C-alpha cells in the first residue's frame with residue numbers, strides 16, 4: 001500500500017508553541033545539565049527499583065540512528081564480577097600512570113580516584129548491538145559509528161535523569177575493553193560502550209574534579225564556535241574586553257538595573273525582604289548585562305609577597321612563613337584550600353615577590369604562577385618599598401590573572417593574599433591614602449603584643465611622613481611604590497583589569513581592601529566591580545570600609561586573609577544570582593501580591 005505523505009498526520013503530539021515550557025522549567029533543565037558530575041565516591045545506600053527503572057526509561061528515550069535502539073544495560077551486582085573488572089582497572093591504570101612517571105603531573109595522577117567499581121551499589125555496563133534486528137538500518141551505513149554514538153546519547157540521558165534523582169554516575173574507561181567484554185559474556189557483534197558506577201554520591205562537586213585539582217580547565221566556548229567553515233569565529237558571547245566593548249551608556253545600564261529590580265520585586269516575597277541579596281543580584285545583573293546572572297565558575301587568586309619592613313620587628317612570625325604558606329596552598333592544606341574546595345572554587349597561587357626557591361615540580365603546576373618581581377620589597381621605613389618599574393610589573397602580574405580568567409570563562413574572581421609584614425604595608429597605605437592616624441590604622445596583624453604594636457605605629461607613621469615629601473599623582477600608584485607590597489600591587493592590578501572587563505571581583509580582608517583603596521584612587525570605576533567579602537577583625541578594617549563607603553557582605557570576626565572571606569562570600573553572591581534567576585514570581589506561581597492600600 002502506498003501512503004499519501006501529504007495526508008499523513010502524526011498520531012500523538014502537542015501543538016508547537018514557543019512557551020510550551022515555562023521559564024522555571026527551562027531553568028531546571030539547565031540546572032540539571034550543569035549540576036551533573038562524574039562521580040567516583042559513593043555511599044552504599046541501594047537505589048530503589050522504581051527510581052532505577054525511571055532512569056533506564058530516560059536512557060531508552062534517547063534518539064538513535066534509524067531508531068535502531070542498539071543499547072542493552074547489564075546491571076552488574078555480583079561482587080565477584082566487579083572484582084574481576086576492578087583488576088582490569090588496576091592493570092590499565094598502572095600502565096597509564098607509568099606514562100607520566102617522574103613528573104609533577106604523574107604525582108597528581110596517582111593521587112586521583114578514578115573509579116568507584118566496588119563501593120558503588122550498582123555498576124551498569126552499557127553495550128551496543130551492531131546487528132540489532134535487521135541488516136539495513138536507516139541512515140547508519142554512511143556513518144557506522146552512529147550506532148555507538150546513539151548508545152552515548154542514551155548514556156547522557158541516563159546520567160542526567162540520575163542526577164535529577166540525586167544519584168551519581170561515574171564512567172570508567174580505564175579498562176581493557178576486550179577483557180571486560182569477556183567477563184560480561186558479550187556475544188559477537190555486541191561491544192562494550194560504557195562501564196558505569198552508579199549510586200548516591202558522597203558529594204556533587206560544583207565543577208569537575210579534574211578542574212578542581214587544576215588538571216584541566218574548561219575550554220572557552222567562544223573559541224569552539226565557528227561560522228560556515230572551520231576556523232571562522234562566530235562571535236556569540238558578548239566580549240568582556242574593555243577595548244572592544246566599552247561599558248554600556250548610562251541610560252542602558254539603568255535599563256538593566258531597573259529591569260533587574262523590577263524582576264526581583266515581582267518575586268514571591270515581601271518587597272526588599274531578601275535585603276542585601278537583592279542588591280548583590282542587581283549588581284551582578286548589571287555587570288553581566290543579563291537578567292540571568294550566573295556564578296557557576298569562580299576562582300580566587302592568592303598573591304604572595306615578602307616585606308623588607310619585617311626587619312623593623314613588626315610581625316609575630318618570621319618572613320620565611322610566607323614561602324612555607326605558598327607550599328601549603330599548593331599542597332592543598334591551607335584554610336583557603338578547604339573553603340575553596342567546599343565552594344567549588346578554583347585557586348591560582350601567584351608568587352608576586354616571595355623570597356624563596358621553588359622546587360622544579362612546583363613550577364610545572366598549572367595553578368602556580370611564579371612571577372616574583374624580586375625576593376621581597378625593600379624596608380620602606382628607610383627607602384621606597386619598590387621602584388616605579390617594579391610596581392608596574394607587579395600590577396601587570398595581577399592584570400594577567402584577569403585575562404586568564406576571561407579566557408577560562410570565569411564568572412567571578414576573588415583576590416586574597418599572604419605576606420608576613422603586609423598588615424604594616426596595608427596600614428601605611430590607608431594612612432597615606434585615606435588620612436587615617438597611624439594609631440587608628442595599625443592593628444595586631446598576626447597577633448602582636450602591645451610593645452610590637454607600638455613599634456609598628458612608629459614605623460607606619462615614620463614611613464608615611466618620610467615618603468610624603470615626594471608624593472605625586474596618581475597617589476594610589478605612588479603609595480604602592482613607597483609603602484606597598486608586590487602582592488598588594490598585584491591585587492590592585494587585578495582590580496584595575498577587572499574594572500576594564502567588568503568582571504565581578506570579590507575583595508577579601510584588610511590587605512586586599514588597602515589594594516582596593518589604591519585601585520579606587522587610580523580609577524574610580526573600580527568601585528563598580530568590587531564586592532567586599534567581609535569586615536575582618538583587624539582593627540582598622542571596619543573604618544577603612546566606611547571610608548571607602550562600601551558595605552561588606554559578612555562579619556565573621558575573621559582575620560586570616562588568603563582569600564578565605566572571599567571564598568565564603570562567593571556562596572552568597574551565587575545565592576543572590578540564583579534568586580534572580582530561578583525564584584518564582586507572583587505571576588508564575590499564581591500567588592496574590594500585597595494589598596496596595598496596606599503597604600508602606
Ligand SMILES: Cc1cc2nc3c(=O)[nH]c(=O)nc-3n(C[C@H](O)[C@H](O)[C@H](O)COP(=O)(O)O)c2cc1C
Nearest residue numbers: 036037038113114115171172173174207208209210
Ligand atoms: C567517555 C568518558 C570516559 C570517562 N572515563 C573516566 C574514567 O575512566 N575515570 C574517571 O575518573 N573519569 C572518567 N570520565 C569522567 C571525565 O573525567 C569527566 O566527565 C570530566 O572530567 C568532566 O567532569 P564532569 O563529568 O564532572 O563534568 C569519563 C568521561 C567520559 C565522557
